[in-house]
Amino acid sequence: xxxxxxxxxxxxxxxxxxxxxxxxxxxxxxxxxxxxxxxxxxxxxxxxxxxxxxxxxxxxxxxxxxxxxxxxxxxxxxxxxxxxxxxxxxxxxxxxxxxxxxxxxxxxxxxxxxxxxxxxxxxxxxxxxxxxxxxxxxx
Numbered sequence: 001x002x003x004x005x006x007x008x009x010x011x012x013x014x015x016x017x018x019x020x021x022x023x024x025x026x027x028x029x030x031x032x033x034x035x036x037x038x039x040x041x042x043x044x045x046x047x048x049x050x051x052x053x054x055x056x057x058x059x060x061x062x063x064x065x066x067x068x069x070x071x072x073x074x075x076x077x078x079x080x081x082x083x084x085x086x087x088x089x090x091x092x093x094x095x096x097x098x099x100x101x102x103x104x105x106x107x108x109x110x111x112x113x114x115x116x117x118x119x120x121x122x123x124x125x126x127x128x129x130x131x132x133x134x135x136x137x138x139x
Contacts, residue, residue: 045090052076054110055094059137061115065127067137069104078104083122112138 058068068079069088076088076096088096094106100120106113115121119131 045092045095047076047090051093055106055113057110059113059139061118061135061137063127063129063135065118065123065125065129065135067115067121078102078121080121080123081125083124086121110139112136 052069052071055069056071058066060066066081070077070079070085076090077085078088078096078098079085086098086100086102088098088104091097094110096104096106098120101117102120103116104113105116113136115135115137117131118133118135119129123129
């Protein structure tokens with residue numbers, strides 16, 4: 001049984017051999033029929049053990065909303081009162097983002113935080129949340 005160019009490309013892509021897949025496509029002249037999209041699940045920055053401990057606590061934002069930060073195993077979360085937790089992804093020391101595009105920056109060893117796009121974190125409370133404002137909290 002002779003493998004087709006498409007099956008060779010798919011096998012090479014699944015094996016992580018991007019160069020082989022491209023070379024086989026060029027040689028055969030066939031365009032791959034399967035489009036594989038790889039999402040980078042790894043965070044941009046890896047926290048040291050206990051690095052998140054200085055941030056794991058509730059903060060009172062300048063608009064009166066309390067936002068909590070906590071860790072479960074090697075995952076980091078934020079949560080507003082009685083809402084679903086949202087996973088935080090480390091970007092660099094003290095900077096995190098959510099899959100929805102909210103950004104959190106911890107400054108002064110966690111004593112001050114800035115939250116951008118707070119509207120992208122689930123919240124059904126009475127206090128309105130503006131999408132174009134940076135919210136600040138200090139301890």
